[in-house]
């Protein structure tokens with residue numbers, strides 16, 4: 001990903017907007033991933049989003065499994 005690597009070009013000062021981080025930490029805002037957060041806060045934000053996406057994917061996979069079971073049931077019903 002690179003967002004958590006301070007040496008990644010996406011985290012270089014050329015992405016700084018000249019404004020301060022939206023979290024109020026006092027560091028300069030602006031990375032390749034967002035103009036509103038500084039590097040440190042952006043890493044925390046991305047990790048939060050990644051965790052939420054993981055949870056969502058697990059939920060969707062569970063739903064998909066339930067859906068397959070249901071459609072199998074309907075299929076069996078049509079055959080009978």
Ligand SMILES: [Zn+2]
Pocket residue numbers: 021022023024025026027037038039040041042
């Ligand atoms: Zn910050």
